[in-house]
Amino acid sequence: MADxxxxxxxxxxxxxxxxxxxxAAKEVNQRYDFRGVDALLTFKSDVITMEANSPERVLAILDVLQSKLIKRGVSLKALDLGDGEPKASGKIYRLAAPLKEGLSTENAKKISKIIRDEGPKGVKATIQGDSVRVSSKSRDDLQEVIAILKKADIDAALQFTNYR
Structure with a gap:
């Protein structure tokens, strides 16, 4: 039987x-508590930018954005918020959140280590660029590995593809 x-x-x-x-931008434009605060939310070349006239307002925009992302099934781990502190440039505070895609080498190594340490025997993990190929003779073992990885604390939004 093939793997x-x-x-x-x-x-x-x-x-x-x-x-x-x-x-989120539509909601921010319609809410009375954002009137006159120069609130702006943009998404260009894989970076979401939030702007307002105070750090609290920028974080409020982030909160609205996060709730919309969750409703649409996008993991918040896909946002790289850095330290999460809005930066001031003149009178405007700005927070940029680039999207994180692909597994970093560090996360790929962490995933293969988790599979080696906690996964069933006979399961192999191979790092392939920015993904990890997991193979085994038993489909049940693969299901178990998926369950283990879903519980693991990995700083990336994980998906499981090409299941065969």
């Missing part, structure tokens, strides 16, 4: 992110 396998990847559905940003 079964799947890939562990970290991808972001850009259309869903774009939809969430548009919904």
């Amino acid at each position: 079964s396998s799947f890939d562990v990847v970290s991808e972001v559905d850009r259309q869903e992110v774009d939809n969430a940003v548009n919904q």
Whole structure:
């Protein structure tokens, strides 16, 4: 019997992110507590930018954005918020959140270590660029690995693709 396998990847559905940003921007424009605070929310070249006239307002925009992303099934781990502190430039505070895609080498190594340490015997993990291929003779073992990885604390939005 041939080995079964799947890939562990970290991808972001850009259309869903774009939809969430548009919904959040519309809500920010309509809410009375954002009137006159120069609130702005944009999504260009894989970076979501939030702007307002105070750090509290920028964080409020972030809160609206996060709720829209969650409703659309986009993991908040896909946003790289840095230290999460809005930066001032003149009278405007700005927070940029680039999208994180692909597994970093560090996360790929962490995933293969988790599979080696906690996974069933006979499961192999191979790092392939920015993804990890997991293979085993038993499909049940692969299901177990997926469950282990879903519980693991990994700083990336994980998806499981190419299951065969």
